Amino acid sequence: MNDLLVSYAEVAGHDVVDHLCQLAHPLRGLKIVHVNSTREGGGVAEILRKLVPFMEALDLDVRWEVLKGNTEFFQCTKGFHNALQGFAVGISQGMLDTYESVNASNAEELRPVLEDADFVFIHDPQPAALINFFPKRRGKWVWRCHIDCSRPYRPVWRYLKKWIASYDASIFSLAAFARYLPHPQYLIAPSIDPLSEKNIDLPESEIEAVFDEFGLKRELPLVVQVSRFDRFKDPLGVIEAYREARKMTPLQLVLAGGSADDDPEGKAVLEEVRRAASDDEDIHVLELPPDSHRTINALQRASDIVLQKSIKEGFGLTVSEAMWKGKPVIGGDTGGIRLQVIDHFTGFKVKTPEGAALRIRYLLHNEHKRYEMGTRARRLVRENFLLTRHLREYLALIVGVVHGLEDRIELIEQG
Amino acid sequence: MITSSSQVDRGNHHEAFRVRDCALVALATGLSAQNLREFRDGLQRVHEGSIYHHFWGRFLQPQFDEPEYNNDFASWIYHGLHEKALAERLSVIDPTEYEDISSLREDILERVEERLDETEFVAWARVDEQFHFVRSQIVVLDTGKIIEQPEGLAKAVSEMSLGSIFYHFIDARRRTPEKIDDFSAWLLGWGEKYDTLRYSLMAIDPFFSSLKELRRIITSAALLHLGEEAGHE
Numbered sequence: 246m247n248d249l250l251v252s253y254a255e256v257a258g259h260d261v262v263d264h265l266c267q268l269a270h271p272l273r274g275l276k277i278v279h280v281n282s283t284r285e286g287g288g289v290a291e292i293l294r295k296l297v298p299f300m301e302a303l304d305l306d307v308r309w310e311v312l313k314g315n316t317e318f319f320q321c322t323k324g325f326h327n328a329l330q331g332f333a334v335g336i337s338q339g340m341l342d343t344y345e346s347v348n349a350s351n352a353e354e355l356r357p358v359l360e361d362a363d364f365v366f367i368h369d370p371q372p373a374a375l376i377n378f379f380p381k382r383r384g385k386w387v388w389r390c391h392i393d394c395s396r397p398y399r400p401v402w403r404y405l406k407k408w409i410a411s412y413d414a415s416i417f418s419l420a421a422f423a424r425y426l427p428h429p430q431y432l433i434a435p436s437i438d439p440l441s442e443k444n445i446d447l448p449e450s451e452i453e454a455v456f457d458e459f460g461l462k463r464e465l466p467l468v469v470q471v472s473r474f475d476r477f478k479d480p481l482g483v484i485e486a487y488r489e490a491r492k493m494t495p496l497q498l499v500l501a502g503g504s505a506d507d508d509p510e511g512k513a514v515l516e517e518v519r520r521a522a523s524d525d526e527d528i529h530v531l532e533l534p535p536d537s538h539r540t541i542n543a544l545q546r547a548s549d550i551v552l553q554k555s556i557k558e559g560f561g562l563t564v565s566e567a568m569w570k571g572k573p574v575i576g577g578d579t580g581g582i583r584l585q586v587i588d589h590f591t592g593f594k595v596k597t598p599e600g601a602a603l604r605i606r607y608l609l610h611n612e613h614k615r616y617e618m619g620t621r622a623r624r625l626v627r628e629n630f631l632l633t634r635h636l637r638e639y640l641a642l643i644v645g646v647v648h649g650l651e652d653r654i655e656l657i658e659q660g
Numbered sequence: 661m662i663t664s665s666s667q668v669d670r671g672n673h674h675e676a677f678r679v680r681d682c683a684l685v686a687l688a689t690g691l692s693a694q695n696l697r698e699f700r701d702g703l704q705r706v707h708e709g710s711i712y713h714h715f716w717g718r719f720l721q722p723q724f725d726e727p728e729y730n731n732d733f734a735s736w737i738y739h740g741l742h743e744k745a746l747a748e749r750l751s752v753i754d755p756t757e758y759e760d761i762s763s764l765r766e767d768i769l770e771r772v773e774e775r776l777d778e779t780e781f782v783a784w785a786r787v788d789e790q791f792h793f794v795r796s797q798i799v800v801l802d803t804g805k806i807i808e809q810p811e812g813l814a815k816a817v818s819e820m821s822l823g824s825i826f827y828h829f830i831d832a833r834r835r836t837p838e839k840i841d842d843f844s845a846w847l848l849g850w851g852e853k854y855d856t857l858r859y860s861l862m863a864i865d866p867f868f869s870s871l872k873e874l875r876r877i878i879t880s881a882a883l884l885h886l887g888e889e890a891g892h893e
Contacts, residue, residue: 260819261822267803420792423792641685650797652709653797653798654798656802
């Protein structure tokens, strides 16, 4: 067992890593390629940065390729993203032409790798049209959707479906997100990496240091939301909840986030948030560089409560990150947050800023509840939302796609 | 060589126990329900694998380890539809009591229809709280590990993956003619000496514990009755 596997075994259990080695064994020799649209920023890049080395450590032949796009391409794909989450977004024919031509040019660059692959995982809509340019593909192509597309804006879904329907299978994070498609639709929740800079244990001094670094007050309870500056994460709703709670309970709020290469709207939302927070010295809006993983880790660990008050959410990895650190989470009652936040057990699901304010007050008033919920939250993540479970399901999926739709696939050595 | 086989290790007289492992991945069926009538219609049409999944497959899926109900149907009927009476009636169903999935399906349908007959209004869930029928694929592997005799059971179980616990303690109840777990079936072949352990394993209710907790309970039972011995390789 190599060092990386030993490290995972120490956190997740030796039985868990042994199990992955067994499952990976019959897949050795297969060429597996992941394609997405950014190496930095956002949940997809974060998952791939850990999933790919983990697959390599299991002796799988795996590569990670990144689509190269221009500003107009990313504006178009951000439009896709918003439309899949239900916003009525108009996308011009010119933008669609750019989308297709960027996919075409990337297809030429990636042709030797993708044509030769046994398994190609295409992540999200940005590279979805690549499949159109590989009529001679020999492997299985799987489209992995990380977005809540339970009620997409239909004209955009109809456009994307013409590419996605050609895949051999697709993966959605939740059953509610799956759309009708003429191929098997697998359900795999994403995960966090317990060994990443964002999630490893930190020395107390490093956690303490964020108070000085960001001018936070040690005497005030700390409520934190970590997420991209995106309207679906409802940062303005978080500020409203803070103001409501503060009428009864003194506290301070940190809204920390960065931007992703493929998200052109981030700057505008950040400006709106700064304007809304400008008159209150206890609201700290932090724009962090994409590599601030330890800082985010320390902020989450320094907090008393973590919020993720999204109004739409593909999954909400920041919820599992906070829960891994033993924090109760007040999350928006939407999407994948529902899998993680169990009302009254690991936190609270809320619909409104008022609901979030009520739960902030309740938890700040009950230290014992915070501890109890935080302990359960960490246990829920350990059992369900670590990278090891995610990889196990990917490996089972590869076996499943190879064997068709059989319910039970027995890989038993004879003799 | 890798081959596909449906053969299952059973507890023949004084045979060693071959430890298997499994992994599960879920698939959408495309069927969902927002009210009790749609739920009944979905239940009538859905693939048998979905009924298996919502009773058993859920153990290997992300879930909270303090479940209120022992199957996903009862849980949704309470949390989505707020039909507590029906949720309670569905939660007492022990799927191992049924000959096959088809008769299990018939009984669930009977209870749902009985509730539909009792009420004047059909309960609805919010659009984002619909029930989605899911099925799963299970990949079964041979670990190459063998338990030579019952005295090695405690150590072997304590080191098993949760997939192995699922396969031998949960899945076995559907897969085997006696509808019991593989450990109990195996001990049967070793004679009366192991009856007390066998009875204590058969008395474990598997539906309210996580697989990790089940592993601990089975290990404790084996230690209590047999003590510890390094008996597997």
